[in-house]
Amino acid sequence: MTAGLSLSNHTTAFLLKLRKGPTIEIIALLSLCLVISHGYSARYFSVAVALLILPALLYRPFFQHWLFWGLIAAVSGFVVLREWYPIDNHKFLLFYWALALALAFSLSEEHQQSFLVKTARFLLVFVMAGAVVQKTLAADYLDGSFFEFTLLTDQRLEPFMAVLGVDRGDLSYNRGIISWLLAASPEHDTSAAVLRFSSPVHNIAVVVTWWDYLVQVAIAAAFLIGTRWLDLLGHILLLVFVVTTYLAAPVIGFGWTLSIFGYALSAGRFPKIALCYLATFPLLTVYDGLEFLHQVHP
Amino acid sequence: MSRQILMSRKNILLCVVPVIALTIFVHQLYHVTVFNLSRWKGGGMGMFSTIAAPENRVIKAYFQVHAERLPVAIPDSKQATAFRTEPTERNSEKLKARVSEMLWAITSVDASTQRPILQSISPEAREKSGYAVIHPERIDLELWQFSYERTTGTVQLIKIWDDAQ
Numbered sequence: 001m002t003a004g005l006s007l008s009n010h011t012t013a014f015l016l017k018l019r020k021g022p023t024i025e026i027i028a029l030l031s032l033c034l035v036i037s038h039g040y041s042a043r044y045f046s047v048a049v050a051l052l053i054l055p056a057l058l059y060r061p062f063f064q065h066w067l068f069w070g071l072i073a074a075v076s077g078f079v080v081l082r083e084w085y086p087i088d089n090h091k092f093l094l095f096y097w098a099l100a101l102a103l104a105f106s107l108s109e110e111h112q113q114s115f116l117v118k119t120a121r122f123l124l125v126f127v128m129a130g131a132v133v134q135k136t137l138a139a140d141y142l143d144g145s146f147f148e149f150t151l152l153t154d155q156r157l158e159p160f161m162a163v164l165g166v167d168r169g170d171l172s173y174n175r176g177i178i179s180w181l182l183a184a185s186p187e188h189d190t191s192a193a194v195l196r197f198s199s200p201v202h203n204i205a206v207v208v209t210w211w212d213y214l215v216q217v218a219i220a221a222a223f224l225i226g227t228r229w230l231d232l233l234g235h236i237l238l239l240v241f242v243v244t245t246y247l248a249a250p251v252i253g254f255g256w257t258l259s260i261f262g263y264a265l266s267a268g269r270f271p272k273i274a275l276c277y278l279a280t281f282p283l284l285t286v287y288d289g290l291e292f293l294h295q296v297h298p
Numbered sequence: 299m300s301r302q303i304l305m306s307r308k309n310i311l312l313c314v315v316p317v318i319a320l321t322i323f324v325h326q327l328y329h330v331t332v333f334n335l336s337r338w339k340g341g342g343m344g345m346f347s348t349i350a351a352p353e354n355r356v357i358k359a360y361f362q363v364h365a366e367r368l369p370v371a372i373p374d375s376k377q378a379t380a381f382r383t384e385p386t387e388r389n390s391e392k393l394k395a396r397v398s399e400m401l402w403a404i405t406s407v408d409a410s411t412q413r414p415i416l417q418s419i420s421p422e423a424r425e426k427s428g429y430a431v432i433h434p435e436r437i438d439l440e441l442w443q444f445s446y447e448r449t450t451g452t453v454q455l456i457k458i459w460d461d462a463q
Contacts (some may be wrong), residue, residue, distance in 0.1 A: 034393055059412070084378075085339060085352075086382040092322065092341040097316050103311045111308050122316050130343030137327075138337055138348040140446065149349050149446040149453065181444070181455055182356055191442065191455035202448070249346065 004172050023267040023274075024104075024113050028064050028280070030260050031101060038080040038253030048075040069102035070224060090125075090254035096123060097257065113268070120264035121223055124238070127258070128220035135213055140215070148205035152195050157248055164204060170196040210296060215241055228269070235273045238262050242280050247287055255284045304348045334458055335384040352383045354444040356455060359397065360462075361416060361434035368432075370416040372397055385459035394437045403429035437463045 036053070039045055052071055056063035076095040080087065100119040104112045118219050135141040140149075151157055151166075152174045174195045181193060215237055222234030238258065246255040263277040319341075329335035337344030338351045341414070357378060361368045363458030372378060377393040401424055404414040419429060441459035 080341075085380045089339075089341060089343050089345055092319075096319050099318070100315050103314060106328065107308055107311070115308060115312065119315055123319070126316075126319055126323070127343050131345070131347065133327075133339050134342055134344030134347040135373075135401075140343070140349050141347050143448070145446045146347065146349050148448050149444070150346075152451075178444075182354075193453055195446075195451045195453055197451050201316045205448075253346075278332055292367070 013015045023264070024116065025064065026267070026278075027116060027260065027264050028069075028101065029257075030263065030278075031097060032063060033281070034094065034253065034256050034260060035098070038090075040076065040083070040087070041095065042079050045075055045079050048072075064105055066102050066104075067104035069098055069105060073098035073102050088251065088254070090095060090257050093123065093257050094253075097260070116264050117166065117268065120261040122228065124234075124258070124261045124265065125220050125224045128216045129224070130289065132213065132216050132220060135216075144202070146207040147209045147285065148197075148201060148210075149195075151201060151205055151208070153198055155170075156250065161204075163203075164200065166198060166201060167196075170198070182259065212245075223265070231265070232270060232273070235262060235266050235270060239273070239276055239280070243283065246284055247290075250287055250290075252284045252288045256281060257289075259284070267293060300340050320458045329384060333384050333386050336382075349446055350381065350443050357382060357393075358440040358442060360438045360440075361402070361432065362436035362438070363388065363432055363434055367438075368414060368416055370397075370402065372417055373400075381439070382441065390439050390459070390461060393439065397437055398434075401431045402434070403427075405429065433441075436458045 013031050032053075035049055039049060052068060053063075056068060076091075076098050080092060080095050083091075097119075100116060100123075102118070104115040107115055111172050138146070139286060140146050149163055152171065155171075155175060158168060158171050161171060174197075177193045177195060181191070219237050219241065222230040222237065232244065239262070242255050242258055242262075246252060259277045259280045263274050266277060267274040322341040323343070326335065326344075329340060330337055330342065336350055336352050336355070338346050338462065357372060359370045359371055359372045372393075374449035375393075377389070377394055377396040381389040381393045391463070400418040402416050403419050405417045405419070406415045407413070408415055416432060419427070423429070424431065437440065438461040439459065440457055440461070442455040442457050445454050445456050447454070
């Protein structure tokens with residue numbers, strides 16, 4: 001009974017801390033989780049982080065110090081420069097965010113949170129507007145070609161396609177075609193093949209294309225204008241985007257990064273929305289587990 | 299006065315991340331336009347915007363040996379990834395330098411075309427098998443990428459880089 005009460009008290013205290021606690025500390029902790037679990041794969045980055053975390057564990061204020069995040073930003077910047085071609089876009093974001101944390105912690109306490117809120121807003125608009133610019137300029141996005149090709153050939157999307165009534169046999173055949181073309185033996189003179197598809201795929205591709213495009217336009221516009229109601233709309237759309245997109249495209253590090261930006265931006269203004277962002281962390285981790293199950297039992 | 303200095307310092311620091319991010323973004327767009335950099339890479343936030351991801355690009359390589367042009371499948375490497383992502387003269391030369399460092403030998407003959415099959419071999423494999431090492435007089439690289447025609451469902455490889463031309 002006592003243990004039960006104690007647990008309940010702890011849970012209440014934990015939720016209160018999440019809701020009313022020092023936002024900047026939670027932002028730093030979430031960012032640290034991101035660095036540890038979805039940082040860069042370069043060995044020297046892991047070593048540098050391990051070396052930095054040890055003193056931060058022994059002396060907690062260190063992980064809210066500009067030097068801690070400055071060193072992480074420096075190593076991140078080095079990885080970005082060295083691995084320019086292979087790394088994904090969210091690794092660039094991680095570098096920007098580590099730098100923002102270093103700069104924020106170099107300011108006096110009263111300015112730290114507002115600095116991070118403004119940077120998070122910029123980065124959210126940057127990510128969404130940047131994606132919209134790229135999709136508008138790409139030759140094969142707006143006509144639905146990209147998503148149709150992806151829906152027909154990406155193994156990760158097969159469960160969703162199957163639910164929508166698309167034949168798994170056709171999808172398996174298409175992947176075989178792609179592998180054959182990618183095998184790249186210059187002996188192959190054939191450089192074209194026809195994918196198998198049924199007519200719903202055309203419509204699904206168009207819907208997915210325009211949903212993805214318009215939701216990013218709306219999020220960018222809402223956070224760029226930034227009135228209270230548009231911010232609220234932006235947060236709701238961003239949460240829907242994170243919860244739906246990363247179920248199909250399991251780039252969990254990207255999802256966590258967007259959730260940290262969303263949390264930083266909402267914690268002072270919309271505490272309930274901020275809690276929803278925190279809930280996306282375990283949710284995306286579960287998604288990651290589902291992806292793992294896919295790989296084991298294709 | 300000191301408050302004003304602090305505010306102006308904060309405002310200057312606020313510009314640091316946007317300036318870096320936007321500079322990289324413009325740099326990426328320029329390289330996409332001029333050098334065929336894949337939109338997926340280079341910090342331009344262009345993931346899921348086009349079929350032309352590096353994974354959907356294929357390198358085809360040929361060795362010029364005694365007036366004969368022999369096709370070779372080159373193994374993956376950091377240089378191959380860079381060339382697939384952004385086919386520039388510099389990345390092409392780096393990949394050729396990497397390929398030149400490897401040992402190449404005719405290991406078999408393609409049954410359908412009767413062409414010799416060239417493969418990279420380890421020094422140990424060379425010792426054991428006694429394969430004659432091939433030294434190409436020239437290496438030509440091609441880069442092909444997928445395009446998709448949605449009215450017919452046709453997926454096609456299109457050449458976007460050719461050293462020989």
